[in-house]
Amino acid sequence: MSETQSAGRVAGERVAGERVANGRILRLVKSGPELRALESGQVDAVLDRSTGTAYLLPDARRAMSAAGGQIANSLLAALPREDYQSLLGELEPVTLTAGEVLYESGERIRYVYFPGDAQVSLVIVMPDRKALEIGLVGREGMVGIALALGAEASPVRALVQGSGSALRMKAASFREALGRCLALQHELHRYAYAKLVQARQTAVCNRFHQVEARLAGWLLMTRDRVRSDQFHLTHQFVAASLGIRRVGVTNAAGALQRRKLISCRRGNIRILDRNGLKKAACGCYEIVRNLTG
Numbered sequence: 001m002s003e004t005q006s007a008g009r010v011a012g013e014r015v016a017g018e019r020v021a022n023g024r025i026l027r028l029v030k031s032g033p034e035l036r037a038l039e040s041g042q043v044d045a046v047l048d049r050s051t052g053t054a055y056l057l058p059d060a061r062r063a064m065s066a067a068g069g070q071i072a073n074s075l076l077a078a079l080p081r082e083d084y085q086s087l088l089g090e091l092e093p094v095t096l097t098a099g100e101v102l103y104e105s106g107e108r109i110r111y112v113y114f115p116g117d118a119q120v121s122l123v124i125v126m127p128d129r130k131a132l133e134i135g136l137v138g139r140e141g142m143v144g145i146a147l148a149l150g151a152e153a154s155p156v157r158a159l160v161q162g163s164g165s166a167l168r169m170k171a172a173s174f175r176e177a178l179g180r181c182l183a184l185q186h187e188l189h190r191y192a193y194a195k196l197v198q199a200r201q202t203a204v205c206n207r208f209h210q211v212e213a214r215l216a217g218w219l220l221m222t223r224d225r226v227r228s229d230q231f232h233l234t235h236q237f238v239a240a241s242l243g244i245r246r247v248g249v250t251n252a253a254g255a256l257q258r259r260k261l262i263s264c265r266r267g268n269i270r271i272l273d274r275n276g277l278k279k280a281a282c283g284c285y286e287i288v289r290n291l292t293g
């Protein structure tokens with residue numbers, strides 16, 4: 001591999017026209033073993049060393065992005081193109097499955113994750129095994145932010161809540177990338193600060209605001225994250241997220257249904273009147289939304 005390097009799990013940006021990209025890949029891959037690896041699907045992308053460009057194969061390209069060629073994760077999408085490209089060799093497309101634990105609280109973080117359409121809950125587990133969800137990370141964020149702030153382990157469990165795509169990076173590569181890429185540092189510090197402000201706002205919200213208004217805001221936040229007015233959530237999960245009893249969720253959801261703002265059947269939630277739901281939500285929703293954009 002002198003001029004080219006075939007790289008399993010290398011990812012790259014979409015190039016104009018699949019046929020053009022595939023032709024270029026075939027020109028770059030000359031040797032037998034590389035070609036066989038390519039044909040057997042072991043290779044996700046081919047790196048052209050002369051230009052530093054990674055050409056993604058169609059399957060990998062689809063895994064990279066659920067949104068037709070755009071970078072699915074907002075933190076990565078916000079980086080200047082050359083910074084993003086400098087990270088590509090370290091980013092591995094993965095599919096996360098609901099119920100999967102990415103890391104346990106107290107455990108050393110081995111990978112950070114940039115979700116695409118996957119949803120990951122951050123959960124605090126008490127000594128008596130009771131668990132409280134303290135955050136949900138989707139395409140707007142990163143799982144493993146503790147590493148960006150200098151910690152080795154996370155105080156929370158990262159549990160996949162909604163199956164979907166993500167890009168992951170080894171902890172050591174991430175630290176190295178953070179050291180050389182100021183734009184990545186800036187994005188992650190901004191994100192961590194937004195999370196800090198959100199946590200403060202949640203403390204105020206839990207103390208002072210009515211369950212119905214909190215539920216309205218929480219449903220809107222979920223809607224923004226999944227980018228759909230319909231989603232599936234059990235009352236038990238909502239109760240754990242809001243730190244209240246299940247009956248409290250049932251009553252509040254009933255009240256929002258009577259106001260014809262949502263419909264809710266067996267955990268299938270549909271937002272019927274988004275503006276009405278915004279009016280029903282406490283001001284915390286807008287404050288957090290403006291921060292996390």
Ligand SMILES: [Zn+2]
Pocket residue numbers: 204205206209214282283284285
């Ligand atoms: Zn509130």
